[in-house]
Amino acid sequence: MIGELKSNVPAGPMEDKWTNHKFSSKLVNPNNKRKFNVIVVGSGLAGAAAAASLGELGYKVQLFTFHDTPRRAHSIAAQGGINGAKNYKNDGDSVHRLFYDTVKGGDYRAREANVHRLAEVSVNIIDQAVAQGVPFAREYGGRLDNRSFGGTQVSRTFYARGQTGQQLLLGAYSALMRQVSLGHVELNVRSEMLDLVVADGRASGVVVRNVVTGQVTAHAGHAVLLATGGYGNVYYLSTNAKMSNVTAAWRAHRRGALFANPCYTQIHPTCIPASDEFQSKLTLMSESLRNDGRIWVPTSHDETRAADQIPEAERDYFLERKYPSFGNLVPRDVASRNAKTVVDEGRGVGPLKNGVFLDFAEAIARDGRPAIEDRYDNLLQMYERITGDDPFRVPMRIYPAVHYTMGGLWVDYNLMSNVPGLFVLGEANFSDHGANRLGASALMQGLADGYFVAPYTVGSYLADLLGKKAPDTTHPAFTESIDQVTDQTKQWLSVKGTKSVDHYHRELGKIMWEHVGMARNQPGLEKAMSEISALHDEFRTNVRVLGSGDTLNQSLEKAGRVDDFFELGMLLARDALEREESCGGHFREEHQDDGEALRDDENFAHVAAWEWTGDGKPQVRHKEELTFDVVHPSTRSYK
Amino acid sequence: MSKHLNLTLKVWRQDGPDAQGRFETYEARGIADDASFLEMLDVVNERLIGENKEPITFESDCREGICGTCSLTINGMPHGKEKGTATCQLHMRKFSDGDHITIEPFRARAFPVIRDLAVDRSALDRIIEAGGFISVNTGAAPEANITPVPKSVADAAMDAAACIGCGACVAACPNSAGQLFTAAKVQHLNLLPQGQAERWKRTEAMVETMEEYFGSCTNHGECHDACPKEISLDFIAYLNRDYIKAKVKNRKLASQS
Numbered sequence: 001m002i003g004e005l006k007s008n009v010p011a012g013p014m015e016d017k018w019t020n021h022k023f024s025s026k027l028v029n030p031n032n033k034r035k036f037n038v039i040v041v042g043s044g045l046a047g048a049a050a051a052a053s054l055g056e057l058g059y060k061v062q063l064f065t066f067h068d069t070p071r072r073a074h075s076i077a078a079q080g081g082i083n084g085a086k087n088y089k090n091d092g093d094s095v096h097r098l099f100y101d102t103v104k105g106g107d108y109r110a111r112e113a114n115v116h117r118l119a120e121v122s123v124n125i126i127d128q129a130v131a132q133g134v135p136f137a138r139e140y141g142g143r144l145d146n147r148s149f150g151g152t153q154v155s156r157t158f159y160a161r162g163q164t165g166q167q168l169l170l171g172a173y174s175a176l177m178r179q180v181s182l183g184h185v186e187l188n189v190r191s192e193m194l195d196l197v198v199a200d201g202r203a204s205g206v207v208v209r210n211v212v213t214g215q216v217t218a219h220a221g222h223a224v225l226l227a228t229g230g231y232g233n234v235y236y237l238s239t240n241a242k243m244s245n246v247t248a249a250w251r252a253h254r255r256g257a258l259f260a261n262p263c264y265t266q267i268h269p270t271c272i273p274a275s276d277e278f279q280s281k282l283t284l285m286s287e288s289l290r291n292d293g294r295i296w297v298p299t300s301h302d303e304t305r306a307a308d309q310i311p312e313a314e315r316d317y318f319l320e321r322k323y324p325s326f327g328n329l330v331p332r333d334v335a336s337r338n339a340k341t342v343v344d345e346g347r348g349v350g351p352l353k354n355g356v357f358l359d360f361a362e363a364i365a366r367d368g369r370p371a372i373e374d375r376y377d378n379l380l381q382m383y384e385r386i387t388g389d390d391p392f393r394v395p396m397r398i399y400p401a402v403h404y405t406m407g408g409l410w411v412d413y414n415l416m417s418n419v420p421g422l423f424v425l426g427e428a429n430f431s432d433h434g435a436n437r438l439g440a441s442a443l444m445q446g447l448a449d450g451y452f453v454a455p456y457t458v459g460s461y462l463a464d465l466l467g468k469k470a471p472d473t474t475h476p477a478f479t480e481s482i483d484q485v486t487d488q489t490k491q492w493l494s495v496k497g498t499k500s501v502d503h504y505h506r507e508l509g510k511i512m513w514e515h516v517g518m519a520r521n522q523p524g525l526e527k528a529m530s531e532i533s534a535l536h537d538e539f540r541t542n543v544r545v546l547g548s549g550d551t552l553n554q555s556l557e558k559a560g561r562v563d564d565f566f567e568l569g570m571l572l573a574r575d576a577l578e579r580e581e582s583c584g585g586h587f588r589e590e591h592q593d594d595g596e597a598l599r600d601d602e603n604f605a606h607v608a609a610w611e612w613t614g615d616g617k618p619q620v621r622h623k624e625e626l627t628f629d630v631v632h633p634s635t636r637s638y639k
Numbered sequence: 640m641s642k643h644l645n646l647t648l649k650v651w652r653q654d655g656p657d658a659q660g661r662f663e664t665y666e667a668r669g670i671a672d673d674a675s676f677l678e679m680l681d682v683v684n685e686r687l688i689g690e691n692k693e694p695i696t697f698e699s700d701c702r703e704g705i706c707g708t709c710s711l712t713i714n715g716m717p718h719g720k721e722k723g724t725a726t727c728q729l730h731m732r733k734f735s736d737g738d739h740i741t742i743e744p745f746r747a748r749a750f751p752v753i754r755d756l757a758v759d760r761s762a763l764d765r766i767i768e769a770g771g772f773i774s775v776n777t778g779a780a781p782e783a784n785i786t787p788v789p790k791s792v793a794d795a796a797m798d799a800a801a802c803i804g805c806g807a808c809v810a811a812c813p814n815s816a817g818q819l820f821t822a823a824k825v826q827h828l829n830l831l832p833q834g835q836a837e838r839w840k841r842t843e844a845m846v847e848t849m850e851e852y853f854g855s856c857t858n859h860g861e862c863h864d865a866c867p868k869e870i871s872l873d874f875i876a877y878l879n880r881d882y883i884k885a886k887v888k889n890r891k892l893a894s895q896s
Contacts, residue, residue, distance in 0.1 A: 053777040072706045086784075135793050142787025177764065178774060278671060388730070552754040
């Protein structure tokens, strides 16, 4: 069905590709822009930025979000910062260096041309955000401050206290609300997209359900932009918000959009460990804590003493021991896997033995308590609030948690999926981070896609549609989709089983974390696939969704989302199984050299893009070969 | 080690926007004190579903105190009595075995109940729509460092911008006034050099939109006590100052055009 996957990367030297491409893209005359109706789904950084920018250009935009207001989107929770290659610190940063770091950090599994464009527009994002009034941290002279982040050697991260995501989202949201007030964007809140409508071979609209009234409606558009985030909640416990889900992307996948590299998931090493079965989500602690904290576990499996009673000789500072040169500052994936190893050995700490210590005792003795308070106070307070432990008295307990997903719907250089007219932005697409995302790059990508890429590429697509018949909801594809969505809703209510949706989500999460988490192997992945399949069958026949479909019914909303997570979880495991190498966030135990990931560039320097072929049938794997013309692949080593 | 609590919950249940509401009492037994308040409600809901009873509707999303989705009036106080804490960050170790806890939605005329503990706070977005932005199209921004912003000014703007838009200020106010939210949003922009061009227009428009939906401020200060981000009452004073100036300046500007 699907022919060769065309990345549509423009020809020419890397640094000129985007400039040339913008020039050769088709334009829509200002008077014609209002003839085009663009649908944006999702109101995070990518969605709000795209909707605002397209509205400013004069397109008629309809925005849909399931939140009660666009400013709730999960972009708001990002703490650390946003990268921008401004070189304000005069420390050798440049567009080329940000490009280089991102390709390398992605373990050579990203598309070079996309990454270069991302680095190019990173500087425009900072300008735009400042002009909107984003209160970035300043130096005393009034200029913008930067810090280094995530082990990079330059300081290129802009930040607004520990709430950079919040401030950038409020900036994008304010731009969006301005367009709403001008009548260029129609805002639809509490409206969950439940299907993509593909009519005559083009993405032509969406079907949404109003979560308050249960009403299912169809909306036609000349183009559909999905900016619906990542799928980390397939693990149930993650740092994602409770409502974050894969449904919009997954329903598009079921309508023909390819899903790329689902096995690239990022596990963040410094999160607060789960405390019990009731745990509903995990909280991230900024990885800057590793600058001063020492990570250790007891040498003995049967240790019962309090941390401060354990003598030095009976502590294992396992990262310092195994990686003498990087020590506690090894990259996220390495730190995470090593924590898992010691916990699996039975040497974990805490009541459930499911964490490792992050100990500030030495730093406090060396620098004094005030210095440590100054550096980390709000983080340490947040930790105490959640755990009830004072990190100045007892070591913190941390454990890795799912944080970000690099995989997503396949898109070409224009951010358009293989379904014409369907664009995918932000975390929902797969394109820029390869197999591993660097810190402070998620905000950058969401805004790059929304402010500076989509407005050009969507326009170029629309230019060809001028004078053609506009999509409208009387097309049979819309009616068929509305019927399907309505039936699905009724079906969940009619199962009348015995277990809650959350029960199944939690159980699915356990399978995913156990076998498709930080370290994967063939028997484990095969086991996961059979367990997911069995549990999915049980879910569909035994879930209990009470109430009705015409009021706010949170169990009903969740049922559809968890159903999609089951299908995605299955694909994620299969993708992990087929990718017989270790790269970035994907670690196959069979492919390692004494704990170090072994990439296989000869056989796997490609994007795996999966095609839906129907219910109950396995997806078909397509490849987009990756070439590295500028940044040549090398092996990562941190010993 | 975690302890377990036996609690009695009195929870507001309301089947829909127009339905008559009522309190229902639930025994929440064996709740681990490590659980967050919302996780305690998750457990209660799981048990209700087990008994074939519809779970309690309440809203939350990030559960890290930043998205502003969670609400709840706990023992009469929006987000509970813990200072500077959103409901999602409130933990059960702050309660004692045998406690009776009353849980209601945020109460304000501008926040109609949708169901149980979920309310509609979209009136807050109408205030932003009226002028809570700096008009700059994508691509029209000058170089970011061209205008120095003194650190003290950037910090003050950030103090205002920290507002998470949860609406606790409105729910806590005996008048259901929206001043603290509006003041935070207006002053975030009014303090910055980038926000000066539209300062007076923004202030008048946002305040007057606020007054269409919310009650009047009589300086009780309950809003600040309930605010999970402890937004300062000073911003309300700045807002009042700017509003009075705006009325004069906007009229002058109008007479010139």
